[in-house]
Amino acid sequence: MSNENELDIRPVPPAKRHPMIFEWFDKLQPGEGFVLINDHDPKPLFYQFQAERTGTFGWDYLESGPETWRVRISRS
Numbered sequence: 677m678s679n680e681n682e683l684d685i686r687p688v689p690p691a692k693r694h695p696m697i698f699e700w701f702d703k704l705q706p707g708e709g710f711v712l713i714n715d716h717d718p719k720p721l722f723y724q725f726q727a728e729r730t731g732t733f734g735w736d737y738l739e740s741g742p743e744t745w746r747v748r749i750s751r752s
Contacts, residue, residue: 684713694721701725701733701749709750711738717745725749 683700685693700710712718717740725733734750 682711682713686713686715694724697721697749698728701729701751704751706751709734709748712745712747712749714745714747715743717741718747 681700683697685696688696697712704710712721722735725735732752734748734752736748736750737745738748739746
């Protein structure tokens with residue numbers, strides 16, 4: 677596994693967060709990933725991934741609040 681990038685979306689306006697995350701994801705090669713840093717549980721994002729990228733992603737919580745959530749999102 678190579679060094680992974682971190683995408684801290686906390687300072688990003690909410691309306692721009694999901695498009696930015698999917699832009700990062702779509703640039704990944706299979707086996708690559710990044711760590712998403714957020715100020716709340718990104719469960720709605722998980723459901724969007726399930727709907728729009730079915731079977732192509734991995735989702736692993738690294739930290740689950742209460743102030744910071746870190747999720748490794750990978751491409752399979």
